Amino acid sequence: MKKNIKYALILLSICAISTAALALTNSITAPVIEVQEEENRLAALKAVSMGYEIGVQEDIVGDRSVTFVTDLKDGGQTVGYILGLKGAGYGGEMALVASYKPDGEILRVQLLSHNETPGLGKKAENAGYMAKYEGTGAGSEVPTNKNMLSASDAQAVSGSTVTFAAIGKALEAGSRYVNELGGK
């Protein structure tokens, strides 16, 4: 009995010291990480804005795919929207930002955060990966299936079809969402 209490106290002291070390580390790194994430988000918004003016951001709660929406303006006129999107990738939730024309056509896409496998799904970070989605959504369907791609694009997503389909589905949902906004 006495031994058990001693062991418990030893384990407790190890846990307490570890927790203190973690709390200290977190207090140093948390503000730096927050600044970085905000910068990344703004850079991503700018990258998909096609040079148009970015409007006020409105957070969306309760939608399966859309997390926020903001309009793109050119001289006071709405020329499109930027949506924050989420999709279920191979390694959990992925966050994207994408810009759309008012008719639902995808202009530009950027990946914000994800946990995809390096060498496979993580390739979605590469420049040019999103080109297979861009321009679809209005005249042509957003690709969500390997059969909807050209042979070379299909080979590029080989080994990471879950990631590819998840991005496609999130973008397709975004396209529908923009259509429902009806250019207002």
Add this chain to the structure above:
Amino acid sequence: MNIKELTKGIFKENPVFIIVLGLCPTLGVSTQVSNAIGMSAGVFFVLLFSNIIISALRNFIPDSIHIPAYIVIIASLVTIIELFMHAFAPAVYAALGVYLPLIVVNCIILGRAEAFASSNTVIDSALDAIGMSIGFTLSLTLIALIREVLGAGTITLFPIGSFDGVLEVPWLIDNPFRVVALAPGALLLMGFLKAFFDWKAMRKVD
């Protein structure tokens, strides 16, 4: 202090090919050379600190609770390194992604704590950690190099200045053996390399 503790990890007791520890990260991250190097750096820091701390506490931690105590120490170290990388080396953090938290369950770290640090001095444990990390780095980089060159026709290093970090191998870039880059390729290659190292070890005995 025994310098043998440092050198044994490189060939004689190579953690991947001889002791066969830490196979999940070995097979998982070895798709690109840059991932292998980043993973090795993470393992190096965690292994060095965990070996030092566990060795320093070896007379304080009772035998019957050593596993939970080690896991708490290792998990805390991994989280600390993850937070620091996220804040101050975001590029490396982004490149390693999900593999960084997985260092917690890397058998090399618990294995060395259990087999070495728990019964040796702090200095010997630190040398053991450095040697094992070098052995892990060399093995992982070797597998990644073979897989990336054959499977994708590229060698991905870290971008410096105008160099974007990707070297292309002529011919293979257009005709890669894609299976080598996928999971079955990792297992096949691991088997061949293990056989090769076993053959080398056997020849030495004769």
